[in-house]
Amino acid sequence: MSDKDNCTISIQHPQNIGKRLFITANYMPESQHVNQSLIDKNMKEIQKGKNGVIICSDSNAHSTTWGNEINNKRGDNLELLLAKLDLTIANMDLSPTYHKNNSHTTIDLTLKNEEAPQIINWCIIKGESHSDHELIQFEIAETNNKTIIEKVNRKKPKKNFKQFKHILHKK
Secondary structure (H helix, E strand, O other), rough: OOEOOOEEEEEEEOOOOOEEEEEEEEOOOOOHHHHHHHHHHHHHHHOOOEEEEEEEEEOOOOOOHHHOOOOHHHHHHHHHHHHHHOOOOOOOOOOOOOOOOOOEEEEEEEEOOOOOOOOEEEEOOOOOOOOOOOOOEEEOOOOOOOOOOOOOOOOOOOOOHHHHHHHHHHO
């Protein structure tokens, strides 16, 4: 479920005992057709067990559906793939997430299936990423309105495994 462009973790679903929630950081290279993405292969496996999935994707695709001024072919293809896989876009702000020179586009998508918990407090943290992509933060709701994940960052953060273990043990 992981490769050079995807990193997937699986946790106990916070609302469905016996089910899993898969969370994937996904990069879709412009040189690769969206149907060749590991998302398509992973979703077939995830859907078999009626598990939840949240995908944080650098899609490199333009569509008016997620805030761009025009669609490109890649955006059209991704829209078809999302419909086929029954994935919805959880972005609550359609502002640009990518800035390079004079280009400002929305290519970073937060996707989820129906079995995934509700995504709340989704927002773009402007200017803090030190990247040409904005930092995106959201929370995953539990049934008791607490959250299990406080921040999800789609960019490659510096690895701090000590802090990661501390956060996991705190939950």
